[in-house]
Amino acid sequence: MSNSSLIRPLVHHLHAYVPGEQPKIRGLIKLNTNENPYPPSPRVLNAVKAAVDGRLRLYPNPTAQALREKLARLHGCGPENIIIGNGSDEVLALAVRAFVEPSRKPGVGGQKSECKVQYFHPSYSLYPVLADIHGAARNPVSLSPNFTVPTITELKKGGAWDFNAALTFVTTPNAPSGCGYATAELEKLCRAMKGVVVLDEAYVDFARENAMKLALKHPHVLVARTFSKAYSLCFQRIGYFVGHPELIAALDKIRDSYNVNGLGQIAALATLENLEYYRANFGKIIETREELSRSLTLLGFRVLPSQTNFILAKPPGGALNAKDWLQKLREKKILVRWFNYPDVKDYIRITIGTAREAKALVKAAKAILSS
Ligand SMILES: Cc1ncc(COP(=O)(O)O)c(C=O)c1O
Numbered sequence: 001m002s003n004s005s006l007i008r009p010l011v012h013h014l015h016a017y018v019p020g021e022q023p024k025i026r027g028l029i030k031l032n033t034n035e036n037p038y039p040p041s042p043r044v045l046n047a048v049k050a051a052v053d054g055r056l057r058l059y060p061n062p063t064a065q066a067l068r069e070k071l072a073r074l075h076g077c078g079p080e081n082i083i084i085g086n087g088s089d090e091v092l093a094l095a096v097r098a099f100v101e102p103s104r105k106p107g108v109g110g111q112k113s114e115c116k117v118q119y120f121h122p123s124y125s126l127y128p129v130l131a132d133i134h135g136a137a138r139n140p141v142s143l144s145p146n147f148t149v150p151t152i153t154e155l156k157k158g159g160a161w162d163f164n165a166a167l168t169f170v171t172t173p174n175a176p177s178g179c180g181y182a183t184a185e186l187e188k189l190c191r192a193m194k195g196v197v198v199l200d201e202a203y204v205d206f207a208r209e210n211a212m213k214l215a216l217k218h219p220h221v222l223v224a225r226t227f228s229k230a231y232s233l234c235f236q237r238i239g240y241f242v243g244h245p246e247l248i249a250a251l252d253k254i255r256d257s258y259n260v261n262g263l264g265q266i267a268a269l270a271t272l273e274n275l276e277y278y279r280a281n282f283g284k285i286i287e288t289r290e291e292l293s294r295s296l297t298l299l300g301f302r303v304l305p306s307q308t309n310f311i312l313a314k315p316p317g318g319a320l321n322a323k324d325w326l327q328k329l330r331e332k333k334i335l336v337r338w339f340n341y342p343d344v345k346d347y348i349r350i351t352i353g354t355a356r357e358a359k360a361l362v363k364a365a366k367a368i369l370s371s
Pocket of ligand 1: 238239
């Protein structure tokens with residue numbers, strides 16, 4: 001008997017999420033997973049170090065109470081409006097489990113609205129995987145050209161969008177395009193939706209606007225945030241939702257009892273006491289983003305305007321396609337990301353690193369172009 005017969009068919013056939021590589025190559029410039037190039041603030045590092053002692057034998061606070069209280073003060077709401085996850089990936093997964101009925105026939109197809117996980121394409125490639133893991137139907141709907149969100153009229157006309165979908169994810173600003181969306185437009189979309197809408201604001205600290213007020217105004221809207229990108233804390237895995245207490249309580253029922261590790265809670269709390277440090281870093285990253293975009297544009301790349309800590313750039317036409325660029329840059333010890341999806345396969349996604357790393361990338365691009 002083969003072991004595969006012991007595995008549920010759904011799991012057996014599942015295409016798992018593919019995270020960006022984390023290679024250990026000496027001298028590598030790592031611009032592939034949207035990590036922050038700047039370390040956490042010294043106060044955060046000290047807080048974590050100070051907590052590494054005999055207390056590690058104890059369970060952490062099961063509801064991350066202190067962190068929820070501090071975040072509540074930051075966002076002008078109560079701790080009952082907030083749930084913390086092991087990274088925002090966890091709260092996104094909880095939303096699928098809490099709000100979407102598994103369907104009889106998972107995959108893309110004409111399923112009932114209550115079984116649908118809906119999202120724009122391209123956006124965060126985890127959403128379809130979460131739907132598949134749960135056995136829910138997926139409803140990917142294409143963004144407009146230039147990666148903007150279609151208007152309500154366009155969505156109605158297109159016919160593919162389900163205004164009753166149980167759960168809709170909107171990545172804002174979008175990944176991997178970097179395109180920012182106006183809160184007024186997002187509000188129109190939220191108002192038109194009957195099911196839960198998650199506004200995934202993983203990159204919002206690098207954007208002009210955020211939509212947090214929508215989570216506190218509309219009972220079916222949740223905003224997802226993370227400490228990973230803007231707050232240099234990928235390693236500690238802290239993300240959260242803000243939204244109506246009834247939705248938050250439903251999510252709280254199904255999470256693991258101790259889903260947020262203790263050192264992560266301590267690091268996130270210390271981060272919130274040091275926001276000036278991080279805001280200065282956002283400024284540096286935005287400056288580098290704009291400078292890098294200008295330099296690559298001068299070299300013939302088509303760089304999409306970005307409101308995130310990465311850019312999506314189409315290399316100049318020539319013998320090399322985007323996948324070749326990934327390889328050529330890798331040979332020069334610069335790691336970027338390439339996605340094999342129809343709408344973005346001609347682009348490479350470049351995380352914004354330090355100004356020095358951006359210069360090295362431009363130098364490498366020049367060398368590749370002239371070789
Ligand atoms: C759009 C988006 N949402 C959420 C996440 C998950 O972030 P984390 O689980 O590290 O909080 C990512 C990470 O790449 C992302 O790109």
